[in-house]
Amino acid sequence: xxxxxxxAALSAAAALATPARxxxxxxxxxxxxxxxxxxxxxxxxxxxxxTFVMYEMGHYGTTTNxxxxxxxxxxxxxxxxGSSGKxxxxxxxxxxxxxxxxxxxxxxxxxxxxxxxxxxGRFVADRIEFNGDKVxxxxxxxxxxxxxxxxxxxxxxxxxxxxxxINRQVCGGDFETTVQRSDWGITWGLNFGFENKVKLLVxxxxxxxxx
Numbered sequence: 001x002x003x004x005x006x007x008a009a010l011s012a013a014a015a016l017a018t019p020a021r022x023x024x025x026x027x028x029x030x031x032x033x034x035x036x037x038x039x040x041x042x043x044x045x046x047x048x049x050x051t052f053v054m055y056e057m058g059h060y061g062t063t064t065n066x067x068x069x070x071x072x073x074x075x076x077x078x079x080x081x082g083s084s085g086k087x088x089x090x091x092x093x094x095x096x097x098x099x100x101x102x103x104x105x106x107x108x109x110x111x112x113x114x115x116x117x118x119x120x121g122r123f124v125a126d127r128i129e130f131n132g133d134k135v136x137x138x139x140x141x142x143x144x145x146x147x148x149x150x151x152x153x154x155x156x157x158x159x160x161x162x163x164x165x166i167n168r169q170v171c172g173g174d175f176e177t178t179v180q181r182s183d184w185g186i187t188w189g190l191n192f193g194f195e196n197k198v199k200l201l202v203x204x205x206x207x208x209x210x211x
Contacts, residue, residue, distance in 0.1 A: 033162040035169045037133020040082035044171060044206035046074035046089055051172075051204045053091055057181070058195035065194075067107060070095040072120065076171075076206045078128075087125040087138055089204070094119045111188040118145050123153075134158045135173065144184040153177050153202055163207075172205030 038044070051071045059065045074089030094115040098104050108115045125140025135158045142151040158173035181198045182190065190196055 032164060035160045035162045035171075037130075037160055038076075038078045038082065038085070038135075038171050039169065039208055039210070040078060041080045042078045042208050042210050044076040044078070045209050046071060046076070047170070047172075047205045047207055048073065051089070051206075052202075054201045054203075056199040056201070058197065060193040065098070065103075067096050067098040067103075069093055069121070074206075076128075082133075083130050085128040087123065087128065087140060089123045091121040091123070092119070093121050093144070112186055114145060123151070125153075133160075138175065142179070142184075145186065147184050149179075149183050151177055151179060151200075153200075166207070169208040170205055171208070172203075175202040175204065176200065177202075 048071050051074070053069045053071070055067055055069075057065045070092045072090045072092045074087070076085060076087050078085040093113050094108065096104060096107055096113065096115070098107065107113055110116075122143040123140055124143075125138045127139055128135055129137040129139070135155050137155065138153040140151060140153070141148050153175035154177060156174040156176055158171075160169055160171040162168070163170045176199065178197060178199050180196050181187075182196050188194070
């Protein structure tokens with residue numbers, strides 16, 4: 001039911017924000033309002049239209065290869081004290097987009113993510129670390145290629161606001177971490193120019209469904 005509500009709310013927001021005819025209609029100006037920190041003892045549902053994972057990997061010591069995954073679904077639970085919580089997000093690895101069709105097919109293959117066998121990834125955390133009403137760290141585990149390893153996401157920015165289109169509190173931010181891809185068995189190219197170190201940049205927003 002919560003996911004159905006979120007889908008309906010997001011669809012309504014999109015309808016208001018997207019013009020039927022761009023040359024004739026502009027979405028009305030609306031201002032988001034500050035909404036404090038995440039609500040105590042509240043449930044949030046991930047907004048997949050604002051939640052993505054981007055990776056960056058060095059390439060022959062010159063440029064940086066980048067790609068992006070979409071998310072399928074996810075939830076955030078804030079505990080009764082408002083100082084911790086839980087996170088569970090599922091990523092659609094098969095949605096990877098590098099901007100180059102040939103490279104997309106390569107990173108989807110067994111050389112990298114093997115999406116035919118492992119189409120999804122998952123990040124799970126049983127603790128959220130706060131500084132006041134701001135999330136600063138989310139220590140958890142990342143599952144890729146059937147293997148689960150510890151990963152801590154560090155907040156680069158975090159905020160909550162009252163979304164005027166759906167009249168709901170939305171919380172989110174930008175998070176980062178750096179991992180060694182070989183920990184998940186992704187070793188292609190390590191001996192000829194592709195770095196093991198991979199930076200993950202996570203953009204996430206979640207809607208309070210208990211307001």
